[in-house]
Amino acid sequence: MFQWIVVLLQLSVPAFGQTSILDSLKKVENRYNNVRTLQLDFEQTIFYTAQPSAKRTESGVLFLRKPGRMRWEYRRPVEKLFLSDGKDVYYYSSASNRVEKSKLKETDDMRAPLAFLIGRLDFQRDFREYRIKEEGGNRWVTAIPKSAKAPYREVQFLLLSDSRIAQLRVLGHDQSVMDFYFRNETLNPALQETLFVFQPPKGAEIVDIGEDRD
Secondary structure (H helix, E strand, O other): OOOOOOOOOOOOOOOOOOOOHHHHHHHHHHHHHOOOEEEEEEEEEEEEOOEEEEEEEEEEEEEEEOOOEEEEEEEEOOOEEEEEEOOEEEEEEOOOOEEEEEEHHHOOOOOHHHHHHHOOOOHHHHEEEEEEEEEOOEEEEEEEEOOOOOOOOEEEEEEOOOOOEEEEEEEOOOOEEEEEEEEEEEEOOOOOHHHHOOOOOOOOEEEEHHHHHO
16 A cells, blocks of 8 residues: 645644544544545645755645545646556646656655555554644544555644644655645545546656666
């Protein structure tokens, strides 16, 4: 499985009470395992802990479809596309008119943790340790992956009272930090299959990253 997903919401009363962390995670699993498609707006910020001032923020719309498909449409500040068709991953930048292709199971791209939403979510299967912190009626959960091969060393996610994942923070082995903020979540929208089929733009250079690793 691939793994993880703050909007600033103020809740007037504690949302979780005495609910245990495992109960909270089970509710998250039930929410996302029972949908076939998902659409939401995202804002993504990446920086390195050694150089936190050099932040880069982008935003757009994310579409997910089970099994294994996701489409990140970056709209600001420049148009880009990150797409998985369930087998391969494609990254396209309009600025360079270049496409990078790799196998989904081999990618170390930090967007891959979000793919847990297009598989079957099972926290206890994929993570070996959890920590929890209450914050303004919401709940921050920190999870450590079981696999040493995971492309990240830790994920943190913010749970709201309805079991939505509103923010995801992915900490990389290279000391990078990637924050995802989500809003306007729509469960089971009607998404066409063609959304998850990559069509190379005219004249784009295509580079198979997987071949470079062989």
